[in-house]
Amino acid sequence: MLDKVGIAKRIAKEIKDGYYVNLGIGIPTLVANYIPKGINVVLQSENGLLGMGPFPFEGEEDSDLINAGKQTITTVPGSAFFDSAMSFGMIRSRKVDLTILGAMEVADNGDIANWKIPGKMVKGMGGAMDLVASAKNIIVAMQHVNKAGESKLLPKCELPLTGVRCVKKIVTELAVLDVTPEGFKLLERAPGVSVEQIKNATGGRLIIEGDVPEMVID
């Protein structure tokens, strides 16, 4: 079973040289720490920055320089600032190669829900609806089951949707799965997790073909 860092590390392996990547709040933010050495990646923050760097050294925080999670950050050489219209312009025109974000629920047709629990919790969609509606490639970092042990990988989302038929890949504490026209396709098992466990934890259609390898995480 993976912890949050493990999920982030596994997702980081999906990032390719030359990618522009948008990282959502939570686990996706951690991904930045594990981008493979030797490849060039530019991180986009939808509040208006290309070229996001690590957190600032203590005492060097700049209140004018934050990421989409409102965290103080830094820039890397070659960065650029822009306004929110251009930021979502480049997202909408598919210039961002990969979007990594969290989810409360994902359906086996690629629908995603992550912004609202009616009557209980409303965070708002922020930029998520724009990102999922436009991104070429969307990877979701999420927990496979909720605290009550119920699957969050469903035949159909029960919560209000963020976007439809958009998620391409999911990395959970248990598995890596692709979203295919036939449903979730199991690609890898987390270390020590059995196919049976994943079956039991998955509500939507699950495709298992041949031997499912265990993930390799450094």
Place this chain on the structure above:
Amino acid sequence: MLDKVGIAKRIAKEIKDGYYVNLGIGIPTLVANYIPKGINVVLQSENGLLGMGPFPFEGEEDSDLINAGKQTITTVPGSAFFDSAMSFGMIRSRKVDLTILGAMEVADNGDIANWKIPGKMVKGMGGAMDLVASAKNIIVAMQHVNKAGESKLLPKCELPLTGVRCVKKIVTELAVLDVTPEGFKLLERAPGVSVEQIKNATGGRLIIEGDVPEMVID
């Protein structure tokens, strides 16, 4: 009868303190030289400049700094450059208070034609269609009659239109006229020009009420 400079001088009197003004090619460009002293006006050039100044001193021409007529210009303090989308954005959202442009024909309902003579001459509309479709206030600088002595202030434009029902005021070598729902309303005569002359030179509906004063030009 006014010469080109006279037309420019008369139009300049329409400019008020605090105006943002777009000047077309030709006579309108001359208007900049006669803006009344003591008022603050900012000239917009639709190729991407607010705060256009006079022509540069000889030897100080800058090939990166031109107006919409492709003439070398200068800037005044407080100027700003921007791209073409923003330039027409501010035009479209009616931030430009006054547009002054030339015309081949104007109709008595405010239609204007100034970009094409089918089969003979095609200049293109440039920014004129955008300007006339959006400007709050449009003054046309033009000749009352063509070389053959035919009126260019018509009941209906014969040439392809640039815009419909948009011209508010016209200044010609003979007169100042407003465009009203009832047609051209004669406001002022050029020095030495009779109402009769103006009547004869005007093809469209012409409204003459009471004594028509002669223009005062400095």
Place this chain on the structure above:
Amino acid sequence: MNKTIKNADEAIKDIGDNVTIMLGGFGLCGIPENCITALVKKGVKGLTCISNNAGVDDFGIGLMLKTRQVKKMISSYVGENAEFERQLLSGELEVELIPQGTLATRCLAAGYGMPAVYTPAGVGTEVAIGKESRMFMVEGEEKEFLMEMAFDADFAIVKAWKGDRHGNLIFHETARNFNPMMAMAGKITIAEVEELVEAGELEPDQVHTPGIYVHRIFQGSNYEKRIEQRTVRKK
């Protein structure tokens, strides 16, 4: 062109009850602190506020929520504001949550004189309810878009880093965010700046918001520029 005024009180003097105001900023970054303080002091009520967030409980627009001056919020993210979420869930506050890019683009549309724009954000979600949708070809495939209308705001209040008396504005880092969009979108646009300079002191190539969009400008004071999530690493 001199659009300089004295301070925030003068800037908002004609903002009355029940108007629609845009407020720049993302989280607490780049918010018009001085004008918010002045609005709280003035006590105008029944406001419709268009702003990506609503501050936190004790800072930014949160201050105006606490005093119940806001009738309706149009935002993309409630997130960090407990009082906002409480008023929303209890129905005390009218809230229209819209995608962040839609929010930005509806401002852009207003500033660029485009009555409506098309975006795929929210297709198939509750955001699409009651909206016109339309198919367009994108990269060889039919794709659905929602028609979203340009905002129509009585006032836009923005915060810039530097400005001059013509109203030209320059923003700093990610404090830019929604400010340039909203500056273009208000019927009356008020800009508060950290540093007000003479005309000619800003490099014309570096101006982010040309002065034509700005009606009033003043140099603010006592900026707190509070940090919402202080994240650091060790040296």
Place this chain on the structure above:
Amino acid sequence: MNKTIKNADEAIKDIGDNVTIMLGGFGLCGIPENCITALVKKGVKGLTCISNNAGVDDFGIGLMLKTRQVKKMISSYVGENAEFERQLLSGELEVELIPQGTLATRCLAAGYGMPAVYTPAGVGTEVAIGKESRMFMVEGEEKEFLMEMAFDADFAIVKAWKGDRHGNLIFHETARNFNPMMAMAGKITIAEVEELVEAGELEPDQVHTPGIYVHRIFQGSNYEKRIEQRTVRKK
């Protein structure tokens, strides 16, 4: 991220016959001189060019008209180019004349992922023929707008003042014009710059076109930067 290439020849190496190319510039100001020279040298034919103007007879896109490499021009102004006007009137060259703001906004639409935009420019004129129109309320009145589609260009070729190897661009004065729009709108965007600098040398707040929109960048040479209308006053 290193998008640096050697020169114009390398930049346009995959531009073949019958493609659609956007070219930045207004008149002769801010035009990609090096790439135009390379396109003439390469001799590609059947091009559809989207550019506000078509240069003059012996400079800019005019050079490509002379060699009959251009099948179709999409422009707003023919004005100063006699050969362009001749080919247009004789029907040798296909020409689509569209309003300048429409040209800019159709580029913006492509760069911002908006499939279509609405503009009042051209309503009631021959520009409106065959286009969908629609009424919207503007300032309390019904007003007619045309729906204009985002451009779909295989290549965009732009000229900037400075750039870095990430593709970040800064433009100079009115040489900016259509360049930032087109940079955003090409499937492949090529930028030629007067000065190519290292990443980190451009002030991130001053970047006009973020590198994400640019695929290839090189430092051009021998810029003529010809002046079309030399107007001066005496000292």
